[in-house]
Amino acid sequence: MVISSAFAQSAAAAGPESSLLSFLPLILMFGVLYFLAIRPQMKRQKEHKTMVESLQKGDEVVAAGGLAGRIAKINDAYITLEIAELGDKTVDVVVQRAAVQTVLPKGSLKDIR
Structure with a gap:
């Protein structure tokens, strides 16, 4: 015990x-x-x-879908990307600010186009 x-x-x-x-x-x-x-x-x-x-106007960026362009306008939630120039007109696309993945160095889009 x-x-x-x-x-x-x-x-x-x-x-x-x-x-x-x-x-x-x-x-x-x-x-x-x-x-x-x-x-x-x-x-x-x-x-x-x-x-x-x-982000500032004129920055060159790449968005989430791989869309590369120059920022033309900036709002609180959206940015307008200038993605192409057709003569005297431009092709603009509106994307969300959060969709921007990368800021490219200045002049990068000229090398791509």
């Missing part, structure tokens, strides 16, 4: 520690997930937001 009660006391004492140790791999996996996936994605979103906010 004395031996069995000693085992019972040691098992009860190790209970909270063993449950904490069983959550340790889960906590470590969440930490790795945060540093490998969540944090870099938040950084990319922040960079994209600052890039979209800094």
